[in-house]
Amino acid sequence: MHYGGDYNPEQWPREVWREDVARMQEAGVNLVSVGIFSWGRIQQREGEYDFEWLDEVLGLLHEGGISVDLATATASPPPWVSARYPDVLARDADGASYWPGSRQHYSHASPSYRRLAAELVTAIAERYAQHPAVVMWHVNNEYACHLPRDYSDAAAAGFRRWLERRYGDVDTLNARWGTAFWSQHYTSFEEVQPPRKAPYSHNPTQLLDFARYTDESFLELFRTERDIIRAAGATQPVTTNFMGPFKPLDYWRWAREVDLVSDDAYPDPNVAESFRDAAFQRDLVRSLKPGTPWLLMEQSSGALNWRPRNAPKAPGQMSALSVQAVARGSDGVLFFQWRQSRGGSEKFHSAMLPQAGTRSRTWREVVGLGADLAALPPLPAPGGEARVALVLDWESWWAVENPDHPASFELLPLLQRWYRSLHRRHVQVDLVHPGADLTSYTLVVAPQLYLLTDGSAANLTGFVAGGGHLVVTPFSDVVDADDRFPDGGYLTRLGPLLGVWLDDFGALDVPGGPGEDAAPVGGVDGAPSFTGELFAEELHADDCEVLGRYTGGRLTGWPALTRRRHGDGVGYHLGTVPDEAGTDAVVGWLLEQAGVAPVLAGLPPQVEAARRGDVVTLINHSTSPVAVGLDGLDVLAAPVGATPSAGGTLELPGYGWVMLRGDGPAAPRG
Numbered sequence: 239m240h241y242g243g244d245y246n247p248e249q250w251p252r253e254v255w256r257e258d259v260a261r262m263q264e265a266g267v268n269l270v271s272v273g274i275f276s277w278g279r280i281q282q283r284e285g286e287y288d289f290e291w292l293d294e295v296l297g298l299l300h301e302g303g304i305s306v307d308l309a310t311a312t313a314s315p316p317p318w319v320s321a322r323y324p325d326v327l328a329r330d331a332d333g334a335s336y337w338p339g340s341r342q343h344y345s346h347a348s349p350s351y352r353r354l355a356a357e358l359v360t361a362i363a364e365r366y367a368q369h370p371a372v373v374m375w376h377v378n379n380e381y382a383c384h385l386p387r388d389y390s391d392a393a394a395a396g397f398r399r400w401l402e403r404r405y406g407d408v409d410t411l412n413a414r415w416g417t418a419f420w421s422q423h424y425t426s427f428e429e430v431q432p433p434r435k436a437p438y439s440h441n442p443t444q445l446l447d448f449a450r451y452t453d454e455s456f457l458e459l460f461r462t463e464r465d466i467i468r469a470a471g472a473t474q475p476v477t478t479n480f481m482g483p484f485k486p487l488d489y490w491r492w493a494r495e496v497d498l499v500s501d502d503a504y505p506d507p508n509v510a511e512s513f514r515d516a517a518f519q520r521d522l523v524r525s526l527k528p529g530t531p532w533l534l535m536e537q538s539s540g541a542l543n544w545r546p547r548n549a550p551k552a553p554g555q556m557s558a559l560s561v562q563a564v565a566r567g568s569d570g571v572l573f574f575q576w577r578q579s580r581g582g583s584e585k586f587h588s589a590m591l592p593q594a595g596t597r598s599r600t601w602r603e604v605v606g607l608g609a610d611l612a613a614l615p616p617l618p619a620p621g622g623e624a625r626v627a628l629v630l631d632w633e634s635w636w637a638v639e640n641p642d643h644p645a646s647f648e649l650l651p652l653l654q655r656w657y658r659s660l661h662r663r664h665v666q667v668d669l670v671h672p673g674a675d676l677t678s679y680t681l682v683v684a685p686q687l688y689l690l691t692d693g694s695a696a697n698l699t700g701f702v703a704g705g706g707h708l709v710v711t712p713f714s715d716v717v718d719a720d721d722r723f724p725d726g727g728y729l730t731r732l733g734p735l736l737g738v739w740l741d742d743f744g745a746l747d748v749p750g751g752p753g754e755d756a757a758p759v760g761g762v763d764g765a766p767s768f769t770g771e772l773f774a775e776e777l778h779a780d781d782c783e784v785l786g787r788y789t790g791g792r793l794t795g796w797p798a799l800t801r802r803r804h805g806d807g808v809g810y811h812l813g814t815v816p817d818e819a820g821t822d823a824v825v826g827w828l829l830e831q832a833g834v835a836p837v838l839a840g841l842p843p844q845v846e847a848a849r850r851g852d853v854v855t856l857i858n859h860s861t862s863p864v865a866v867g868l869d870g871l872d873v874l875a876a877p878v879g880a881t882p883s884a885g886g887t888l889e890l891p892g893y894g895w896v897m898l899r900g901d902g903p904a905a906p907r908g
Contacts, residue, residue: 266608
């Protein structure tokens with residue numbers, strides 16, 4: 239198990255460095271990320287590099303038995319860069335510059351930034367490719383986190399080049415963008431602009447393509463730095479830190495380019511049951527590279543600094559959330575950061591070694607977690623445990639949240655609603671692209687899959703024909719890859735599979751609005767009754783069973799839940815979005831229909847169960863002790879003093895956890 243965090247020695251005088259190494263050893267730290275924001279320390283003027291301090295830091299860490307995830311330092315250019323090369327500065331949709339004084343103010347498309355960053359990475363890689371302390375490379379940092387779109391002239395030029403590669407000629411662009419509408423016809427690529435400030439709605443395909451271009455441009459930056467590192471002779475794994483369900487970047491594509499997925503996760507302790515959304519993020523990043531352990535690159539030891547209210551983690555909660563990541567596939571637990579800063583924007587952000595020092599509760603928990611992780615035996619590689627999958631397609635996400643739709647909504651909360659219900663039932667879940675191999679799953683749910691390609695539609699249809707259970711939700715299979723309606727109306731690719739056709743989406747009013755804001759549904763033949771929202775689709779049942787009908791509103795009596803057998807499987811269609819309680823009812827029914835069992839049965843909802851190979855982890859995410867049945871499982875690695883419970887049960891203390899395997903007695907960990 240890797241254990242450690244971001245280490246920023248440039249913030250501290252030299253005499254602190256040796257103390258840092260000694261405290262790291264005390265805490266069980268064996269990996270730190272160095273140099274993430276060190277560009278201004280390494281290079282204070284163009285063409286001149288100061289590596290003496292970094293040589294000393296890496297040497298001290300290596301002598302102390304601490305490995306290094308070495309960063310390329312390109313995440314935040316120092317002020318001299320933009321002062322000398324103003325084209326480095328990104329611009330917003332109004333044309334205003336983002337200035338230095340914060341971080342990530344650079345334009346991903348700027349030729350000056352790209353050249354200077356490449357020169358910096360070359361110097362770092364050539365110097366440290368063979369350094370014995372370096373076991374991993376950390377490219378940039380949280381790409382697009384604070385500046386997901388750039389509308390500068392450099393970005394405009396890059397967008398035009400990208401469009402020319404994609405479409406070949408401007409006539410093809412006009413046809414696929416539908417520029418006959420509103421007299422948007424282009425006579426050359428040079429006339430095309432990014433979707434800058436406009437008096438009214440932008441062309442939706444232009445918006446979608448600009449999102450695609452921006453994602454690709456950031457990915458080009460990563461590939462360039464990675465390839466420079468490789469050209470210098472480095473053989474260590476190369477990664478860049480993801481941010482879970484981060485809309486601007488298509489992590490399905492990015493995961494193919496990194497050697498291992500690493501992730502930054504900051505669940506809010508102020509939010510009830512935030513551990514379920516944290517589990518969703520762990521399962522997503524595990525799913526990005528199936529069969530390969532990932533790395534929790536950043537989390538907090540306590541409070542943050544960037545929310546309106548920043549609660550600390552409760553005693554024991556840091557350990558519980560850390561083990562959650564391990565249980566769901568991580569081979570390490572790292573923090574931002576090692577030593578809490580004295581100044582700067584993140585001085586209130588907690589750290590492994592806080593302002594209160596080694597007398598603090600945080601420090602005691604950090605040391606304890608390090609000892610617990612060090613005691614774990616090697617864990618199996620994750621992958622293959624889930625029988626349920628949720629569909630997430632980044633391009634559809636970009637398109638469905640564009641304006642000018644029957645109803646505006648955010649996709650992620652709806653996706654997480656399905657996940658939370660499955661998580662409450664202790665069911666293991668993967669996230670999948672609609673075109674991925676689905677043969678290992680029994681149940682697949684596709685929330686609001688608005689944009690659907692013919693290939694993905696064929697893949698989902700094949701999944702059902704092969705015996706799978708597929709749930710299609712409202713506002714799915716609406717447009718093609720160009721955000722245009724296919725011939726034949728809505729649900730043209732999945733309608734034959736489901737045995738339905740769609741007349742209208744039947745958008746509902748916002749909750750509490752003056753119009754119809756809910757759609758009550760009555761189930762038949764054992765199907766659940768529930769309340770729907772967002773849509774009440776005018777659905778025609780041609781060749782399917784109707785298992786639920788609207789019981790109120792303008793569509794009383796119309797189909798709301800249908801089922802059709804296709805090949806060896808079943809396709810379900812929901813004409814409305816179940817609310818939180820309704821989703822819970824529908825999920826329970828679907829699991830029965832599909833025959834999906836939980837990781838462990840009979841657990842209370844605040845206890846999380848996750849499977850990693852043959853290892854089952856139970857975590858109590860409450861402050862109160864909980865007794866759980868063990869079903870013959872045995873403790874994989876118990877702490878000193880733990881004793882078996884009688885009667886085949888185990889008491890987990892508040893925020894306690896245990897890893898189990900095989901048969902025999904068990905004891906708590908916490």
